[in-house]
Amino acid sequence: EIVLTQSPDFLSVTPKEKVTITCRASQSVGTSLHWYQQKAGQSPKLLIKYASQSFSGVPSRFSGSGSGTDFTLTINSLEAEDAATFYCHQSSSLPWTFGQGTKVEIK
Amino acid sequence: EVQVVESGGGLVQPGGSLRLSCAASGFTFSSYTMNWVRQAPGKGLEWISYITSSSTAIYYADSVKGRFTVSRDNAKNSLYLQMNSLRDDDTAVYYCARGSNWLDPWGQGTLVTVSS
Numbered sequence: 396e397i398v399l400t401q402s403p404d405f406l407s408v409t410p411k412e413k414v415t416i417t418c419r420a421s422q423s424v425g426t427s428l429h430w431y432q433q434k435a436g437q438s439p440k441l442l443i444k445y446a447s448q449s450f451s452g453v454p455s456r457f458s459g460s461g462s463g464t465d466f467t468l469t470i471n472s473l474e475a476e477d478a479a480t481f482y483c484h485q486s487s488s489l490p491w492t493f494g495q496g497t498k499v500e501i502k
Numbered sequence: 503e504v505q506v507v508e509s510g511g512g513l514v515q516p517g518g519s520l521r522l523s524c525a526a527s528g529f530t531f532s533s534y535t536m537n538w539v540r541q542a543p544g545k546g547l548e549w550i551s552y553i554t555s556s557s558t559a560i561y562y563a564d565s566v567k568g569r570f571t572v573s574r575d576n577a578k579n580s581l582y583l584q585m586n587s588l589r590d591d592d593t594a595v596y597y598c599a600r601g602s603n604w605l606d607p608w609g610q611g612t613l614v615t616v617s618s
Contacts, residue, residue: 429605438597439547441605450606484549490549491537493549
């Protein structure tokens with residue numbers, strides 16, 4: 396089973412700051428790595444697919460990069476509505492796995 | 503609108519059974535792989551099952567293998583999860599989600615509580 400480790404677990408940031416969340420895989424997943432945002436009380440929503448491809452309708456301040464074992468989700472100029480928990484997910488091999496989540500709080 | 507809607511959750515005793523349903527609309531259900539993902543209260547996401555468009559390939563997480571059975575009825579645009587021998591640690595919100603790589607859309611989830 397591929398283990399995904401996100402860092403940090405928690406972030407408290409002010410609006411307009413730049414946020415960087417990393418996801419490290421225990422073995423290579425190529426670019427089969429996806430990012431989701433889950434706001435409190437809601438279901439997860441896809442942000443980035445295949446490591447760096449923005450999903451339709453997602454604001455351009457969200458971007459992803461990486462391949463192999465190291466990946467990054469970047470939020471440029473954080474907005475108050477971005478408060479959420481963010482998860483990475485690998486679909487390279489079964490069982491599919493998720494990172495433990497990174498909670499982003501707005502100061 | 504492309505959407506999936508889960509139903510069937512509730513309170514069940516340990517050792518009991520429950521059947522979840524997921525109704526799809528707004529897309530050609532029969533063309534897509536579907537999944538079940540769960541989230542225990544206050545915890546992260548756990549993928550539990552995957553079924554291809556024509557049910558030719560089915561996979562389970564070890565945590566549910568032998569107890570849960572996924573199925574689909576393409577004529578009814580519906581996905582199902584039969585859960586048997588339920589345990590306390592199966593308590594979670596259960597989501598269905600479309601996709602053979604990334605997952606989108608997700609439903610709103612249905613809560614399953616296993617407790618005596």
